[in-house]
Amino acid sequence: MNQLNPYAWIDRSLATIKQANWYRSVRSIDSLPGTEVTIDGRVLLNFGSNDYLGLAGNERTIRAAMAATQQFGTGATGSRLTSGHKQLHHKLELAIARLKGTEAALVFSSGYLANLGTIAALVGQKDLILSDRLNHSSLKNGSLLSGATTLDYQHCDMDSLRHNLQLHQANYRRCLIVTDTVFSMDGDLCPLPELMELATEYGAMVLVDEAHATGIFGATGAGAVEHYHLGDRSIVEMGTLSKSLGSLGGYVAGSAQTIEFLKNRCASWIYTTGLSPADTAAALAAIEIVTTTPQLRHQLWQNVKYLNELLTRLPQVKLIPSASPIICIELPDPHTAIAIGEKLRQAGIFAPAIRPPTVPTSRIRLSLMATHQQSQLERLVNAIERIFSETEVS
Numbered sequence: 001m002n003q004l005n006p007y008a009w010i011d012r013s014l015a016t017i018k019q020a021n022w023y024r025s026v027r028s029i030d031s032l033p034g035t036e037v038t039i040d041g042r043v044l045l046n047f048g049s050n051d052y053l054g055l056a057g058n059e060r061t062i063r064a065a066m067a068a069t070q071q072f073g074t075g076a077t078g079s080r081l082t083s084g085h086k087q088l089h090h091k092l093e094l095a096i097a098r099l100k101g102t103e104a105a106l107v108f109s110s111g112y113l114a115n116l117g118t119i120a121a122l123v124g125q126k127d128l129i130l131s132d133r134l135n136h137s138s139l140k141n142g143s144l145l146s147g148a149t150t151l152d153y154q155h156c157d158m159d160s161l162r163h164n165l166q167l168h169q170a171n172y173r174r175c176l177i178v179t180d181t182v183f184s185m186d187g188d189l190c191p192l193p194e195l196m197e198l199a200t201e202y203g204a205m206v207l208v209d210e211a212h213a214t215g216i217f218g219a220t221g222a223g224a225v226e227h228y229h230l231g232d233r234s235i236v237e238m239g240t241l242s243k244s245l246g247s248l249g250g251y252v253a254g255s256a257q258t259i260e261f262l263k264n265r266c267a268s269w270i271y272t273t274g275l276s277p278a279d280t281a282a283a284l285a286a287i288e289i290v291t292t293t294p295q296l297r298h299q300l301w302q303n304v305k306y307l308n309e310l311l312t313r314l315p316q317v318k319l320i321p322s323a324s325p326i327i328c329i330e331l332p333d334p335h336t337a338i339a340i341g342e343k344l345r346q347a348g349i350f351a352p353a354i355r356p357p358t359v360p361t362s363r364i365r366l367s368l369m370a371t372h373q374q375s376q377l378e379r380l381v382n383a384i385e386r387i388f389s390e391t392e393v394s
């Protein structure tokens with residue numbers, strides 16, 4: 001019998017990925033999260049973490065996770081609607097709603113699942129999604145899953161959004177505008193006030209992804225919605241517990257009705273195991289720290305200002321416009337990005353190279369933490385200056 005290998009296409013596909021310089025592999029970071037981490041046995045200065053406030057390795061969050069594990073075990077053991085719900089989940093949801101200034105909130109096993117399920121619950125085949133071209137993968141895949149017609153508008157371009165609303169909105173049952181508030185790979189900020197004006201004018205729902213804004217933006221760290229003073233508008237706010245809150249999981253915050261609806265219609269919440277006690281308790285402790293320690297946020301913003309000042313002094317460095325702790329150096333191609341990432345590693349610095357297809361243009365993506373010292377930022381910039389002067393970057 002002719003033994004055809006039905007998986008042979010995977011080899012071919014991997015070869016294509018490698019040829020295009022898109023191949024990725026994991027590296028292990030086997031130390032506590034922080035500004036210095038041990039990667040493959042070497043201690044490196046860390047500019048690759050989403051742990052913006054340094055809470056993933058914080059004593060209080062660790063203690064909270066350990067205590068919850070001891071009291072409630074390692075797993076929730078069931079979905080929330082069957083046997084997996086705990087008062088601890090309820091407490092976390094109350095704390096999120098309080099932080100965000102919404103009536104209610106719901107926690108998910110990850111931010112990715114929150115986006116997938118929420119979009120698919122809010123819209124369906126008869127509906128329209130208008131989506132920023134550079135939205136996160138979870139928003140794009142949630143849109144696909146929903147079956148709604150999805151049209152991308154130009155990145156942060158409110159004329160492009162208006163144009164799409166004018167042309168298409170009337171042809172659909174419901175319209176949902178989806179956007180990151182802080183864009184994860186550029187670090188820029190969505191013009192949310194203008195977007196909300198358009199949403200109101202056309203009667204569209206709005207879902208914002210506050211993954212990179214929660215804990216960082218706004219007077220109390222509630223996110224970009226607070227930063228723009230839009231807390232009184234009806235917005236479905238999604239976020240993650242895994243970045244500035246240093247834990248794992250996602251959330252949706254909004255009106256009590258929206259949250260009740262999701263509990264009944266959101267498959268990625270209903271048919272999955274509840275968040276583990278450790279993750280839940282760690283996120284709860286992190287929110288407590290965010291709300292009682294604004295100095296952490298201020299320290300982070302000081303670091304953002306200082307690094308921007310240092311980098312803009314280097315004429316050979318092209319920065320992608322950013323308004324957040326995500327600061328990207330644009331590079332001409334994936335090959336150069338990988339080479340510079342490797343030279344930084346040799347200099348004792350972890351700063352990941354991000355390439356297409358994840359992003360339209362190759363770059364080194366630096367993410368800052370509140371706990372970085374000024375001397376660490378100076379070490380980074382000195383290394384960048386030296387490496388750029390040794391490397392031909394056009």
Ligand code: PMP
Pocket residue numbers: 110111112113115136138180184209211212240241242248249250
């Ligand atoms: N949205 C954005 C903008 C993100 O950057 C991420 C994580 N990379 C997610 C959603 C998914 O969040 P999580 O890691 O909690 O699944």
